[in-house]
Amino acid sequence: MCVQEETMKKRRGYTAGIICACILGLIPVSCSKNGSASAKSSSKAPVQINLVLLKVYDFSDAQKVQDEMNKILEKRYNIDVKLTYVDFGSWQQQTNLLLLGTDCDILPLFGTPLSTYVANGQLLELDDYYAKSDGTFKSIWSPVELQGTKVNGKLYSITNLRNFxxxxxxxxxxxxxxxxxxxxxxxxxxxxxxxxxxxxxxxxxxxxxxxxxxxxxxxxxxxxxxxxxxxxxxxxxxxxxxxxxxxxxxxxxxxxxxxxxxxxxxxxxxxxxxxxxxxxxxxxxxxxxxxxxxxxxxxxxxxxxxxxxxxxxxxxVSNSYSALSYGISVNSLHPDESWTLLQALYTDDDLATLLIDGVEGVHYVKNGNGSISYPAGVTATTSTYGGAAQYWAYPYAALTPPLDTLGSPDFFKELVAFNKSAIVSKAAGFLFDSTSITDQYTACVNVMNKYYKALLCGSIDPAKFIPQADAELKSAGVDAVIALKQQELDKFLKNK
Structure with missing residues (x-):
């Protein structure tokens, strides 16, 4: 499924008050504290971090999962998490609203180019945090994969595990x-x-x-x-x-x-x-x-x-690493704790398994071969916590046991190997910025919408309609778009 982008320049304050009652279609899960122990024996109250997540299946049991995660988070990291699931169909609209205020801390960047998020000033730069992160976290992604979520040389998000x-x-x-x-x-x-x-x-x-x-x-x-x-x-x-x-x-x-x-x-x-x-x-x-x-x-x-x-x-493809990645809102009131939680979701097996698979015995059962299954009579569409079926939407599913329906108890190890075995575009990590030629680009999009899908499915004759499409693209300004893409790509490859 493809998918997944956005990044940030400097922390820029947005007006925070206009969001509260505007956001519809979300599943906010209130924070619960399970125990008085806090991370590293801290006397401070746990900081609550809002983790926004993509919703494809049903998550009516998100509260149960959140409660179990907070038992671990309070003890190990002095953090509480609030899980906010957003429907796939309203993702862009609702996340744009969330990013205006201070309620959103961490979110997957999906459906919008990473460069757009950065140009809009919506994301926190992560270079300093990454430089200070531990070796386990740094070992997850290669330099090429890490380059894929940088904009103008700065890191704005961390890619997630899926098929690149x-x-x-x-x-x-x-x-x-x-x-x-x-x-x-x-x-x-x-x-x-x-x-x-x-x-x-x-x-x-x-x-x-x-x-x-x-x-x-x-x-x-x-x-x-x-x-x-x-x-x-x-x-x-x-x-x-x-x-x-x-x-x-x-x-x-x-x-x-x-x-x-x-x-x-x-x-x-x-x-x-x-x-x-x-x-x-x-x-x-x-x-x-x-x-x-x-x-x-x-x-x-x-x-x-x-x-x-x-x-x-x-x-x-070039933008595969940024097609779905995780970033921190520039308006987060707790950027340090947000980074701590984000890093933990890539390195803490217990947290990752709870977040993705849910509660053992309630949302899944373990199999002898290392995989998991839904409880008897439950499917992906009837489960009250559907994370395992959308593993690709979370930070790092390699820490979790895979669903048996994925075909192998070693599915995630094989997925990593699959990604490493593939040919990689020479432009991997490149993100095109069309803002300087918006008029020509928009005109070309209109031409592509007219011909591209019709040609792909064979309903029109390419011998006749490709020359016709080319002529219309030329009138729309395609030469300028291609020239700018080439110029940006040449600069990217030179500095890579």
Missing amino acids: ANKYSLHMSQKIVGELNIDISSVKTLEDITPVLAKVHKAHPEMYAMVPQTGDTFVNGWMWDGLGDESWIGVLPEKGQTAKVQNVFDTADFKQFTGMTHKWYEAGYIMSDALSNRESGESLVVNGKAFSFFNNDSNAAPVPGTVTSEIIAPWT
């Missing part, structure tokens, strides 16, 4: 693969997919042979690195192994992909109304409405009922 790399695979219905005796081991290229789709279409004309990955997005990426720009206005092709910024429509990677999908679309293999689709490819396949879809994958096991064939080997 993606492999691009064809996900297929296990039932249909077995029925038609499809040899998935022979499916390794776009060309190899064609006869498989033809076979499925002939045997099951009532079924979509291929559907978008999610909604109207046929595939979330491929071989081109947008340099932190998900409108893809100026990219590095070839998995970012070149340093020349190009118009994505003119790259060989894009032309090959769209040429193939257009052939599939014309043959009737791809959902005809792909651009108005609102379902995920996964749900369409699992529910028997479709045979296949592309997906950007990690090392996690595919969902039950599907099998996969890898088409593009794992690689890491």
Whole structure:
């Protein structure tokens, strides 16, 4: 899922009073103190830190988890935590409100470029804190990974553990693969997919042979690195192994992909109304409405009922490390204690397990092989604390036992190895700043919105519409956008 950005220059005071009653859709969990002992025998009352978190599943038991965390936090760190879960659908709106006041201390930076948070003055610089942190914390991330959450050479956030790399695979219905005796081991290229789709279409004309990955997005990426720009206005092709910024429509990677999908679309293999689709490819396949879809994958096991064939080997885009990271609000009243808590979430097994998995025996049970499962009769969607299913949204899940559904009791060790095995874009850590050419950039976004998704799903002919799109992009000012991206990238690579 991709995702995750923002950073900060100097602590800048924002007006604090306008937030209180404005924030809707949050799940604030009041702080409870479980015991009188405080960290390091301190006589001071524990400081309360508000930890804002992303909510995908149900967290109605967050209070129970918070209470158990505070028993540890008070004793070891003289800190109390308040867990504030924010719905995924209202994340940007609600976190922008939280960042205006002093109630937010720590939060994941997600859905907005890190450079935007920094330009807005919303984040605390972390260089001094990091320099004084302990060796265990410093050993977690490599210099390349740490560079990925710096802006103008300054550290504003700490990346979290998830798949930095993606492999691009064809996900297929296990039932249909077995029925038609499809040899998935022979499916390794776009060309190899064609006869498989033809076979499925002939045997099951009532079924979509291929559907978008999610909604109207046929595939979330491929071989081109947008340099932190998900409108893809100026990219590095070839998995970012070149340093020349190009118009994505003119790259060989894009032309090959769209040429193939257009052939599939014309043959009737791809959902005809792909651009108005609102379902995920996964749900369409699992529910028997479709045979296949592309997906950007990690090392996690595919969902039950599907099998996969890898088409593009794992690689890491330039902004992967900053796509989801954790920072401290510049308006935090307790920055020192916030850093203490943030560091603990990356190094304290007990705290990380409580925060992510919940309370043992209530929200999960341990298995003999080192993994965990939901209690009998409970699933990710019915659990009253859904953190284990969204491990990728927390600071450092490697400290916790994985859910059995992830496919291996060593899932997190394998995830780290998966990330390290991937090709990394030459621009890793680069963040594009388009503020000096806002008008041209916005005009180009409008053109990309018109053509990019339609070309990806094959519904329009690339031979005809790529030249048309190029002409409109040129009129919109794409040359200026690409020139600025190139200039910024050249400077970044020189100073890297």
